[in-house]
Amino acid sequence: MQTFLTQAFSVSLIRSFSRTAAAISLAFALSSGASPVAAQGLFAPAVIVDNAVITNYELQQRALFMVILRSPGNPEIEAKNELIKDRLKQAELARVGIAPTAEDVTAGMTELAGRANLSLDEFIKVLGENGVEPETLRDFTSIGLGWREYVGSRFLARARPTEAEIDRAMGQAGSGGVQVLLSELIVPLNEQNAEQVQQLTDHVAQMTSFEAFSATATQYSASDSRSNGGRLPWMNLTKLPPQLQPVVLALDTGEITEPLPLQGAVAMFQMRGVREVTGSKQRYSAIDYAAYYIPGGRSPEAQATGQKIATSLDTCDDLYGVAKGQDPSVLDRLSLAPNEISQDIAIELAKLDPNEISLNLTRNNGQTLMLLMLCGRTGELGEGESRETIANALVQQRLASFSDSFIEQLRADAVIIEK
Structure with missing residues (x-):
């Protein structure tokens, strides 16, 4: 069972961070002011998440x-982000009545201490030495314990892979590949x-x-590639929709x-080259x-709106903020097997890298513009693993994705004030 705790770390590494810890303490002290008011400033609100x-x-x-x-990133920035998430989690846990017992919390702390090859008392002492x-x-x-329980109870049924999905994940990728x-x-x-x-x-x-x-594509194509005569860059064949690959x-x-035939369009492709690649x-x-x-x-107005939204996005999770307060039907977030994705969407996704955006597709008989964003691709896992291991890996991948997306929804709906 995957733990909520962090990666392993050693005692020597823990103790080597004393200088950095001291620098952080000094930075906070300076920001609060060196006076009797400093203690009051230290306990003053820095961020308010709802109430x-x-x-x-x-x-x-x-x-x-x-x-x-040893968490990555700027510790002060990441601390704020993580504590905001914690407040959102705490509110949701309180709403559903999940609260780990004191025994469970002690066991969790002991587990974390064990990753540093320390007893809980030794770990607490080292933490104290670092402030x-x-x-x-x-x-x-x-x-962490409460949220793990909540995510499992809410999303586990959706996260369990089918036998066919496990079969796909266990398939051998093979040696060599084809680009078109x-x-x-x-x-x-x-x-x-x-x-x-x-x-x-x-x-x-x-x-x-x-x-x-190329001239025809420049004149008639609705895809962004029309500005380049319809020419696409070299592409791995496996990125294309499965039904298009043999064609x-x-x-x-x-x-x-x-x-x-696509939804609201037709597509034609011309072959300009094929090559094999190693690996x-x-x-x-x-x-x-x-x-x-x-x-x-x-319409120009819809395209302008789409471009404006696109420039404001860094990741797919940012779309929850864009859709906040609107009908839920304005936003779809999906994770599907390649052969389950409609062909027009699959073709557009094949041209995108993670967090890239397409404004080439429409729905509702051309009356609705689709802002399509690739969030990520889950690679197939190789052979040599048991079905149980593969299944657990798929479950954990999906639970993490569901958790991250749900927290972003909570964040989009919350009132967050930074002092």
């Missing part, structure tokens, strides 16, 4: 503790333009040159696919993506 207060003292304690745990109070360890442990160099033409399709689109695709099917296909591989250089070809058991829906289809 829950985070004090300067708690920030200092968590920053010191994160240094000892961390026992209550900080206890709070950290209690929230394609050009694309994606033309919107509706009842009004169906005849014209049919004439266009019939014309394209007769083309034999790269230049003619593409069957093409000779210069050959063009039959029109492929393992990566296959994916799941694709995690988000879709935010904007009224107006491909």
Whole structure:
């Protein structure tokens, strides 16, 4: 069973952080002022999460503790982020009535101490030497245990993989791989333009040159690649939708696919090149993506709104803030096997790296613009692992993803005030 605790660390490393811990303590002391008011400033609110207060003292304690745990990033910044998450977790745990027992918390602290090859008393002593109070360890442990129980009870049923998913994850990726160099033409399709689109695709099917296909894509394609004549960069074949892979591989250089029906569009691809690459070809058991829906289809106003939102996003979780207060139907967050994703979305996702965005697709007969964002890809796990190990790994991956997404939803709905 995966623990909520951090990676292993040694006694010598813990004690080597004394200088950094002292620097953090000094920084907080200077920010509070060297006077009798300093103690009051240290316990003054630094952040308010709804009605829950985070004090300067708690920030200092968590920053010191994160240094000892070798957590990545700036300890002061990360301490604030983690404590905000803790307040959100505490409120949710209180709402559902989850509270670890004192015995469970002590066992959890003992487990963490054991990762440093220390008894609990020895660990608390080392923490004290670095300025961390026992209550900080206890709070950290209690929230971690409670949240693990909550996430398991809420999401475990959804996180369990099917036998088919375990089979896919255990599949051997194989040695070597294939990359393809394609050009694309994606033309919107509706009842009004169906005849014209049919004439266009019939014309394209007769083309034999790269230049003619490129010129047509520049003029008619709805994809962003039209600015480059429809030309796409080299792409791993396994990134394409499974149903499209054999179609593409069957093409000779210069050959063009039959029109492929998409939702509200048709697509045609021209083969410009194929090459083999050394090393393992990566296959994916799941694709995690988000879709935010904007009224107006491909109108300039909807495109401008989409571009404005896109520039404000760093990760998929940021979309929860964008969708806050709106109907839940405006945002979809999905993690699906490649063969479960609709073909038009799968084609767009194949062109994206994690946290990249596409504004090429529409829904609702072209009346709604889709802001599509790739959140990540889950690679298939190799052979040599037991089914139980593979299943547990998939469960933990999914639980972590569900937990992170849910916390971001809670954060988007909360009122957070930084002093």
